[in-house]
Amino acid sequence: MGIVIFDISTSLDGYITAAHQTAEVPMGPGGDAVHDWAFGSDEANATYLQTAGASTGAVICGRTTYDTSLPWWEANGPTGEQRKPVIVLTHRAPADAPSGGVYTFVTGGLQAALDAAREAAGDADVTIMGGADIGRQFLTAGVVDELSLHVAPLLFGGGTRLFGDLTDHVKLTLVDCLPTPTAIHLRYRT
Amino acid sequence: MGIVIFDISTSLDGYITAAHQTAEVPMGPGGDAVHDWAFGSDEANATYLQTAGASTGAVICGRTTYDTSLPWWEANGPTGEQRKPVIVLTHRAPADAPSGGVYTFVTGGLQAALDAAREAAGDADVTIMGGADIGRQFLTAGVVDELSLHVAPLLFGGGTRLFGDLTDHVKLTLVDCLPTPTAIHLRYRT
Numbered sequence: 001m002g003i004v005i006f007d008i009s010t011s012l013d014g015y016i017t018a019a020h021q022t023a024e025v026p027m028g029p030g031g032d033a034v035h036d037w038a039f040g041s042d043e044a045n046a047t048y049l050q051t052a053g054a055s056t057g058a059v060i061c062g063r064t065t066y067d068t069s070l071p072w073w074e075a076n077g078p079t080g081e082q083r084k085p086v087i088v089l090t091h092r093a094p095a096d097a098p099s100g101g102v103y104t105f106v107t108g109g110l111q112a113a114l115d116a117a118r119e120a121a122g123d124a125d126v127t128i129m130g131g132a133d134i135g136r137q138f139l140t141a142g143v144v145d146e147l148s149l150h151v152a153p154l155l156f157g158g159g160t161r162l163f164g165d166l167t168d169h170v171k172l173t174l175v176d177c178l179p180t181p182t183a184i185h186l187r188y189r190t
Numbered sequence: 191m192g193i194v195i196f197d198i199s200t201s202l203d204g205y206i207t208a209a210h211q212t213a214e215v216p217m218g219p220g221g222d223a224v225h226d227w228a229f230g231s232d233e234a235n236a237t238y239l240q241t242a243g244a245s246t247g248a249v250i251c252g253r254t255t256y257d258t259s260l261p262w263w264e265a266n267g268p269t270g271e272q273r274k275p276v277i278v279l280t281h282r283a284p285a286d287a288p289s290g291g292v293y294t295f296v297t298g299g300l301q302a303a304l305d306a307a308r309e310a311a312g313d314a315d316v317t318i319m320g321g322a323d324i325g326r327q328f329l330t331a332g333v334v335d336e337l338s339l340h341v342a343p344l345l346f347g348g349g350t351r352l353f354g355d356l357t358d359h360v361k362l363t364l365v366d367c368l369p370t371p372t373a374i375h376l377r378y379r380t
Contacts, residue, residue: 012339012353012362012378013204013352013353013356014203014204014353018359030359033359033361149202153361153362153363153364153378154359154360154361154362155353155356155359155360155362156356156359157353157354157355157356157357157358157359157360158355158356162203163202163203163204163345163347164347165347165348166203166345166346166347166348167347168347169208169220169223169344169345169346169347170344170345170347171223171343171344172202172343172344172345173343173371174343174369174371174374177367177369177374179364179367181363181364184364184367184374184376186374188202188343
C-alpha cells in the first residue's frame with residue numbers, strides 16, 4: 001500500500017489563496033501566482049510535477065477545489081494525460097461532471113473518500129490536494145503520512161490560511177527540500 | 191554600507207512562539223523548540239550561525255526580545271564572543287542592564303534605531319532579530335533588504351504569528367536555501 005500525502009501550494013506566509021476571493025476570481029486577485037511553479041518553463045519544476053504525478057495512484061480533493069480547478073483540469077484531472085482517478089469529497093454530486101472524466105464523487109465523508117482513493121490507487125500513493133480545510137481534517141485524523149508543500153516566494157498578507165488552530169504541536173521530519181525560483185518543494189514525514 | 195536583514199526562527203505554520211505564553215515561559219510551553227537548530231550539535235547549523243554572526247555589524251531587537259533573551263545572551267549579546275552591538279528599541283531603558291554589556295537602548299522609534307544600528311555596523315550588515323511586530327514594521331517601512339527565516343519542522347497551531355496582515359502582496363526572490371534536520375534556512379531578497 002502506498003502512503004497518503006497532503007500536497008498543496010502556499011505563499012511563504014501560509015496562505016493558499018490571496019484575499020478578496022470571488023466566484024470569478026476564486027484564488028483572489030493575484031492569488032494564482034502561488035501556482036506559477038507548476039505552469040512555468042523551469043525544468044526542475046516540470047520534472048518535480050511529472051514525478052509526483054507518476055507516484056500518485058489517486059487524488060482526493062474537496063468540492064471547492066474541484067469546482068475552481070475544473071476549467072484547467074478538464075476531463076483528465078490534475079495529472080493530465082496520466083488520468084489518475086480523482087475522488088471528490090462533497091455533500092452532493094454535481095449534475096454536470098465532464099463526460100469521460102476521471103472523477104468519482106463521494107458523499108460519505110472523510111473515511112469513505114480515503115477508502116475509495118486507496119482502492120483506486122492500488123499500491124500507489126493517495127494525494128490529498130486540498131482545500132486547506134480538508135487537508136487539515138485528514139491531518140488531524142492522523143491518516144496523513146507526508147506533507148508536501150510548494151512554498152511560493154510571496155507574502156499575501158491575507159487570504160485562506162493553510163494551517164489553522166491545532167490543539168497539539170506536531171513534530172515533522174524533513175525528507176526532501178528542492179528550491180526553485182518559483183517555489184521551494186518541501187516534503188515532511190508526519 | 192551593508193544590508194538590513196530581518197532574521198527570525200519560525201515554526202512551519204508561521205509562529206515564532208507557541209501558544210499559552212507566560213512571564214516564566216515566554217516562548218510558550220514547547221516553543222523553545224523553534225530555536226533547537228541554534229543549540230544543537232549539527233555542524234551545518236553551527237557553521238550557519240557563525241557565518242551569519244560574522245557578517246553582522248549590529249543587531250536590532252525589541253524590548254520583549256531583549257527581556258526574554260537576556261538570560262541566554264548575558265552581557266555579550268546574541269553573537270556571543272563576537273560581541274556585536276545590540277540596539278534595543280524600547281519605550282524606556284531598563285534600570286538594570288548588565289555591566290559591560292553590548293546593549294544600547296533607543297527610545298526614538300524605528301528610524302532612530304536603524305540609524306544607530308547603521309552607525310554601529312559601519313560597512314557590515316544590520317540584523318533585525320524581532321520580535322515579529324518590529325520586524326513587520328521595518329518590512330512595511332521598506333527598509334529590509336533581506337528576509338532570513340529559520341523554519342523548524344514543527345506545527346504549533348497557535349502562538350505569536352510571524353506574519354500579520356499586509357495591504358499589498360510582497361514578491362520575494364529566493365537567494366539561499368539550506369535544509370538541516372532542525373531547520374531550513376531560507377534567505378529572500380525583498
